[in-house]
Amino acid sequence: MKKVITYGTFDLLHVGHINLLRRARELGDYLLVVLSSDEFNAIKNKKAYHPYEDRKIILEAIRYVDEVIPEYTWEQKIKDVQDNDIDVFVMGDDWKGKFDFLKDYCEVVYLPRTEGISTTKIKEDLNLGKNS
Numbered sequence: 001m002k003k004v005i006t007y008g009t010f011d012l013l014h015v016g017h018i019n020l021l022r023r024a025r026e027l028g029d030y031l032l033v034v035l036s037s038d039e040f041n042a043i044k045n046k047k048a049y050h051p052y053e054d055r056k057i058i059l060e061a062i063r064y065v066d067e068v069i070p071e072y073t074w075e076q077k078i079k080d081v082q083d084n085d086i087d088v089f090v091m092g093d094d095w096k097g098k099f100d101f102l103k104d105y106c107e108v109v110y111l112p113r114t115e116g117i118s119t120t121k122i123k124e125d126l127n128l129g130k131n132s
Contacts (some may be wrong), residue, residue, distance in 0.1 A: 001028075001029045001030055001031045002027070002028035002029050002030070002087045002088065003028055003029070003031075003039075003084060003085055003086050003087050003088070003113045004012075004024050004027050004028035004030065004031050004032070004033070004086070004088045004090055005031075005032045005033075005034060005080060005084065005086045005089050005106075006020065006021070006031070006032075006033055006086065006088070006089075006090045006091060007033075007034045007035075007036070007071055007077070007086070007091065007102075008020075008033070008035065008036065008071075009031070009035070009036040009041060009046060009048055009119070010035060010051055010055050010058070010059055010127065011048035011049050011055060011056070011119055011121070012049055012050075012106055012119045012122050014117050014118075014119065014122060015114060015117055016113060016114035016117040016118060017060070018064075019106070020090075020092060020114075021033070021062055021064040021112060021116045022064050023090075023111050024064070024088075024111070025064035025065075025085060027088050027090060027109060028087060028088055029102065030067075031064055031065055031066050031067075032066065032067045032068075032069065032080075032084055033059055033065050033067070033068045033069075034069055034070070034071045034076075034077075034080055035052065035055055035056055035059060035068050035069070035070060035071060036048075036052075036070075036071045037052050037070045037071060037072050037087075038051055038052045040071050040072050041073065042117060043073075046061040047113045047116065047117075050069065055070050056070075075086075077089075077099065077102060078102065078105060081102060081105045081106050082105060086105075086106050087105045087106055087107060088106060088108075088109055089102045089105075089106050089107070089108045089109070090109045090110075090111060091110055091111070092107075092109060092110065092111060092113045093110040093112050093113060094113055095110060096110045100123075
């Protein structure tokens with residue numbers, strides 16, 4: 001069985017997230033999503049609208065996702081890949097080159113982002129809507 005792993009916050013789920021998860025799953029037989037914990041988001045100075053447990057439930061309901069586990073640190077990626085017998089690591093191409101150190105442990109693939117959509121854009125659009 002070919003196992004794929006990806007990481008993210010997956011807050012305010014949108015078509016870009018679904019495209020990434022679908023394309024990641026197409027690269028193997030099993031997709032493990034490592035979801036940023038609320039504590040890790042705080043370290044990254046990010047604030048998710050939905051708490052970790054809600055984001056986990058939402059991801060687990062998506063047919064492309066086989067398993068969801070928490071991310072607590074930047075450094076856990078090598079351990080996650082080794083502990084879960086991962087064959088392919090997938091991230092959006094906005095991270096291109098940042099995870100090449102994992103090539104010693106598995107294949108690394110950077111997928112193109114979906115044009116015109118991002119959680120940041122949604123938050124900005126919603127904020128503009130409040131002021132109109």
